[in-house]
Amino acid sequence: MKHRPLLFTALALTAAALTGPATTATAAPSPSAEAPKEQGDPGLADKAGLRIVKTDPEGQPAPGAAFQLLDSAGKTLAEGKTGADGTLAFSDLAPGVVRLKETASGSPLLGTVPDQDVVVAPGKPQVLAITDPYKSAGLTLKVTDKATGKGLAGAIVNIAPKDAKDDKGAFTRTTGPDGTAKAPLPVCKKTGSAYTATETKAPDGYRLETTPVEITAKPGAETTAALTNTATTKPTEDPTGKPTAKPTGDPTAQPTPTVSASTGTGEPTATASSSSSPDIGTATSTPTAPDATPEGFLAHTGADSTNGWLLAIGGLLLAAGGGAVYAARRRKNRDAEAEAGTGQHRRTDDN
Secondary structure, X not given: OOOHHHHHHHHHHHHHHHHHHHHXXXXXXXXXHHHHHHHOOHHHHOOEEEEEEEEOOOOXXXXXXXXXXXXXXXXXXEEEEOOOOOEEEEEXXXXXXXXXXXXXXXXXXXXXXXXEEEEEOEOOOEEEEEEOOEOOEEEEEEEEEOOOOOEOOOOEEEEEEOOOOOOOOOEEEEOOOOOEEEEEEOOOOOOOEEEEEEEEEOOOOEOOOOOOEEEEEOOOOEEEEEEXXXXXXXXXXXXXXXXXXXXXXXXXXXXXXXXXHHHOOOOOOOOOOOOOOOOOOOOOOOOOOOOOOOOOOOOOOOOHHHHHHHHHHHHHHHHHHHHHHHHHHHHHHHHHHHHHHHHHHHHHHHO
């Protein structure tokens, strides 16, 4: 019985030791209980990203390009601009389909790409490469008349990249009523792209111009290609100031002399008789003028060649007229002498 108090004391100490540690374990936080809580939060685990890499057609970074991400209702989810390296990153995006819209290219030489849908998923950000094209050049064709500069309608011109094979990228344009036509020209180089313009059908009434015209198309710039055509037909209208009336006279007719020999102008109307006097000779006719002037020429009054033969004929006529007068006087004198002689013979007979 002496050892019974000691037994009760040992049992009490054992019970106290077992009760203390059990309370502390329950109050202490359990690390294994916190992990399931983080894994079950969808706002932290299901996030997506998108990275845009922007370049020009020659592969150089294109900074300053502005982009927007839109949801299915057109609401803006995110927006930004590419940096000096041509990149733009979007993060904290909800997984799914988003609409990518380029609002500005960041360069006066570059255009923008059409809107496109992009699928973003949780995990590593998706990389999207975008190449902006160079802006097209504006081409104006002009086809004109080489002589007047007037625009010619109906000319068909073929435009093709220079040195292109199989007519790749070629197209045609037809000039309108003012002789012009317009077209955009794609450009693939910052320094410009080369084209040729060749006429394949000439306007009505004009010769085809087969010599190509070279064109340099630069990004966003306006350029002109001029072609000229030469008319194949002569103008139907008579030039102003040119006489249209024909001469009314007969160029082969010759004036007929009308002056008689008695007037002393060298053109007698009668010939002298060869029987009037033996001293005058045997000439019985007067010279006459040529029947007609040379064919194809008009009569020239006062011309040098006409004056020469008129003077010669006048001299001959004057000589003939003088001879006729002289012969007439001789004949009259002889008749008078004969009559005088006859009278003397009669008086002698009477005596």
